[in-house]
Amino acid sequence: MTGKDEPRTGPTGPFSRLRGWGGVTAMAAACAVTASLTLLPLSHSGKDAFGGEISGPGTTRGVQTRADNCTDPDASLRPSTADGRTIDRIKARGKLIAGVDQNSFQWGYRNPETRDLEGFDIDLVRAIAEDILGDRNDVIFRAIPTNQRIAALENDKVDVVVRTMTINCARLDQVSFSTAYFQAGQQVLAPKESTITGYNSSLAGKRVCTAEGSTAYEALEKQSFGSVFKDKHDGTDADEDLLTVPNQLDCLVRLQMGEVDAIVTDNALAAGQAAQDPAVELKGDKPFTTEYYGVATKKGADDLVARVNQVLVGYRAGGKDSPWMRSYRKWLQDGLPGITAPPVPKYRSN
Numbered sequence: 001m002t003g004k005d006e007p008r009t010g011p012t013g014p015f016s017r018l019r020g021w022g023g024v025t026a027m028a029a030a031c032a033v034t035a036s037l038t039l040l041p042l043s044h045s046g047k048d049a050f051g052g053e054i055s056g057p058g059t060t061r062g063v064q065t066r067a068d069n070c071t072d073p074d075a076s077l078r079p080s081t082a083d084g085r086t087i088d089r090i091k092a093r094g095k096l097i098a099g100v101d102q103n104s105f106q107w108g109y110r111n112p113e114t115r116d117l118e119g120f121d122i123d124l125v126r127a128i129a130e131d132i133l134g135d136r137n138d139v140i141f142r143a144i145p146t147n148q149r150i151a152a153l154e155n156d157k158v159d160v161v162v163r164t165m166t167i168n169c170a171r172l173d174q175v176s177f178s179t180a181y182f183q184a185g186q187q188v189l190a191p192k193e194s195t196i197t198g199y200n201s202s203l204a205g206k207r208v209c210t211a212e213g214s215t216a217y218e219a220l221e222k223q224s225f226g227s228v229f230k231d232k233h234d235g236t237d238a239d240e241d242l243l244t245v246p247n248q249l250d251c252l253v254r255l256q257m258g259e260v261d262a263i264v265t266d267n268a269l270a271a272g273q274a275a276q277d278p279a280v281e282l283k284g285d286k287p288f289t290t291e292y293y294g295v296a297t298k299k300g301a302d303d304l305v306a307r308v309n310q311v312l313v314g315y316r317a318g319g320k321d322s323p324w325m326r327s328y329r330k331w332l333q334d335g336l337p338g339i340t341a342p343p344v345p346k347y348r349s350n
Contacts, residue, residue: 070169074292075346076179077302079310084303087132090159095140096129099158102143103249105272106331107164117141121162123327124181124295124315128160131311145246147212150174153298160308161296164269166215168291176301177294178308179345181315181324185287186219187267191255191280196262198284203227206261209251212244215291216264229264249273255280266291271335292343309345316342 083091090096100121101108108121126136144152149165152158153175164184167177188203190196196203199219204226210216212234220229231240242259245251251263252273263270267287274280295308315323324342333339 070172072346073167073169073172073177074180074294075348076177076294076309077306078347079313080303080306081310082303082306086159086297086301086304087307090132090304094133095138096125096132096160097140097142097158098125098128099142099144099149099152099161099163100125101163101247102141103247104164104269105276106335107269107272108162118331120182120327120331121164123323123331125160125162127315127323128162128295128308128311131314132307146214146248147246149213149296153296156298159297159301159304164266164293165296166266166291167294168215171296174299175296176299176305177296178305179312179347180292180294180343181312182268182293183343184266184268184291184293186216186264186289186291187270187287188262188264188283189252189255189270189273189280190262190283194261194283196283199225199264199288200284201225203262207243207259209243209245209254209260209263210265211248211251212246214248214265215289216266217244219289220264227262252277252280268293268332268336271332275335309347312345316345 100117101119102110102117104119104121107119108117109119110116111118122141125139125141129139130136142152142158144158144161144163146163149161149163150171153161161175164182165171166184167180171177186199188196188199196206203224206227208220208224208227208229210220210229217229220227229243231243233239234244241250242254245254248265248269251260251265254260255263256277262283263273267282270282274282295312297304297308319325319341322342328339328342
């Protein structure tokens with residue numbers, strides 16, 4: 001399940017047959033084949049979901065920062081190559097367990113022909129595995145829904161989550177983050193012929209879809225412009241999962257089926273969806289927020305956070321020929337042109 005390196009696929013490869021309003025639905029169906037692997041139980045000893053002897057990530061405690069005194073959430077621990085309890089556990093296991101997406105085109109998606117996971121986030125996971133374990137293929141990928149990213153870490157299902165996860169103060173009460181590895185922002189995605197023009201009054205009366213637990217949902221809670229974005233039974237077992245959905249790609253399927261009028265999501269994810277489906281586009285000149293993606297770990301796994309930050313130092317280094325820039329050009333440049341460098345890291349002063 002770790003997969004192999006394959007040439008990029010996209011509009012000129014296997015996905016050329018999946019474009020249009022039916023295209024992403026077909027891709028989603030292909031991805032659903034492996035949905036049963038999502039967050040399979042992981043015992044602290046015995047067999048894992050892949051048939052190997054494995055130990056769980058384990059429990060660590062510590063504090064990066066708290067929401068009630070958080071002033072600079074993007075600041076993380078200083079880089080370090082030192083081992084610690086969490087890294088020792090990963091090395092003893094011989095595999096890094098990474099929570100990722102399997103249906104976000106260009107970020108973390110399952111190639112329908114090769115069945116391998118590919119994308120910008122997947123490249124970063126492999127770089128972390130190579131640094132800690134010496135082999136970029138020493139990874140167990142676990143596909144997790146948007147709304148289970150934090151739970152996967154808290155319940156010891158994964159060591160890291162690398163899944164377009166925005167760093168913010170509220171989440172720092174629950175998990176720890178690396179320095180930022182990508183800058184994104186919230187934007188509206190809608191059909192090209194839609195009267196919606198962006199995150200503004202043109203959303204009034206429109207049905208807007210977001211992923212549960214996303215910063216897009218939080219943004220709409222603060223300012224909805226009269227849009228309809230909550231299901232009647234949100235947060236209960238009876239949740240309809242129509243306007244608020246477990247996986248972000250579900251929103252695009254809802255949009256294609258005419259069940260919603262627009263999506264609010266990270267522009268980075270929306271650009272990938274627009275690349276899959278020529279009938280939709282980003283609305284508005286630019287994102288209405290600025291957000292940074294980080295690698296998330298269990299709260300207090302300071303040795304792993306510092307090690308990931310060390311990996312990111314090397315990943316960013318090299319200018320236009322850095323691993324970060326090579327991955328950007330391979331996966332993201334077509335949909336998000338004009339990026340010339342990764343975000344500059346911020347470190348805590350204490």
